[in-house]
Amino acid sequence: MYLLTMSNSLLQSAKNVILTEAKAVTMLADSLDQNFIDACQLIQNCTGKVVLIGMGKSGHIASKIAATLASTGTPAFAVHPGEAGHGDLGMITQEDVVITISYSGESDEIMTLIPIIKHLGVFIIGMTGNVNSSISKISDVHLDVNVEKEACPHNLAPTSSTTVALVMGDALAISLLTNKGFSVDDFARSHPSGALGRRLLTFVSTIMKTGNDIPMVSADIKLLNALLVMSQKTLGMVLITDNNTLKGIFTDGDLRRVLETHPNIQTLTIGEVMTHNCQSISADKPAIAAVQMMDKFNLNSLPVVDDNNQILGAINTHTLMQAKII
Known part of the structure; x- marks a missing residue:
């Protein structure tokens, strides 16, 4: 008591x-x-x-x-x-x-x-x-x-x-x-050390997947073949391109929605089910900006493009976690 x-x-x-x-x-x-x-x-x-x-x-x-x-x-x-x-x-x-x-x-x-x-x-x-x-x-x-x-x-x-x-x-x-x-960039310059500095001074360009690690397919490829690429590259998405120009994206979440609405997916092309006008980020942005964008739009992955919408790389939540940004 x-x-x-x-x-x-x-x-x-x-x-x-x-x-x-x-x-x-x-x-x-x-x-x-x-x-x-x-x-x-x-x-x-x-x-x-x-x-x-x-x-x-x-x-x-x-x-x-x-x-x-x-x-x-x-x-x-x-x-x-x-x-x-x-x-x-x-x-x-x-x-x-x-x-x-x-x-x-x-x-x-x-x-x-x-x-x-x-x-x-x-x-x-x-x-x-x-x-x-x-x-x-x-x-x-x-x-x-x-x-x-x-x-x-x-x-x-x-x-x-x-x-x-x-x-x-x-x-x-x-x-x-x-x-x-x-700005955030100004703040980063005065906090270069520790977890805060890492979050503010790590840029998308330093952590994004590049080259053969980017899951890219053309719009006319069959959905099933695109899924094989998505599985092999392990980013939970494929980017749909035309001569390296970003045209759309298809993610794990999109696949679930397609399975719910299309009883037969064998005849579908990735271009028929991709998301057009998808969100993207530039390589020179701080990685924390990618986190903020993904939170805002409820995304798990992002393509990285230049000013001409040419694909430079790709990142996802796991990429950001590996870099200890989140």
Whole structure:
């Protein structure tokens, strides 16, 4: 009974934390105003870098926001205010924009740095929970991250406030990303390593089947003979061509539909049952674009063609799995 009571208590506590923080984030969305637009414009017009400064838990949030900005096309880095006072302040230049994060808006470590930063002529965006705080008043733009209460039952441990500050940073990063038209290719260039890099930097041309591995037949071939080619090439499809120009496709799924509607398939040609105007992809597209296209159109395979609709290769779901794209 004790264990059951304790388990229920833990679950309830966790739910309270999540609901409290969720409410704080929702209130943040409702409170966004012109100041957010002004902050975005300051950052977008910045010819240097965005410098994030925070102390304690706010410092950890500053580092995460800097990383998110940098990975989404806005050069940024975080500076510890203590280290900044002992030399690292030299990392900040006149071309930069500084974002200070302090929930109270009264951080001594940050307040010590602000007069020097202002002397450089650097714009300051203050992210605080107190619109009347010292940091708020001295900032060029203030972003209000006030919360009703922390998720901590004593209203002490930074929980809701750090979550809201983090979300505000994400809102800045993604709004800037959207406004500048930051693309999948741009994202790939800043994420070359690991699974994410592999998905974004692997191109169709590097994984597609080519040459004799492409299942191709002419439109006048008998369906049964086309099925032999499809079976031999193991891509779950055949491409119908005319002098290497793509005319259509026939897949495993098409075969099931043909068997349901044609009692005698021996006389059929592949041209009579193929899918005309099929989807295709170019070889220079990222492999992840093939995944997205196949998901959108509920496909298991795709022909790869050039600008003149000439067949260059073929891929299917298994090809993408082997390349660890999906």
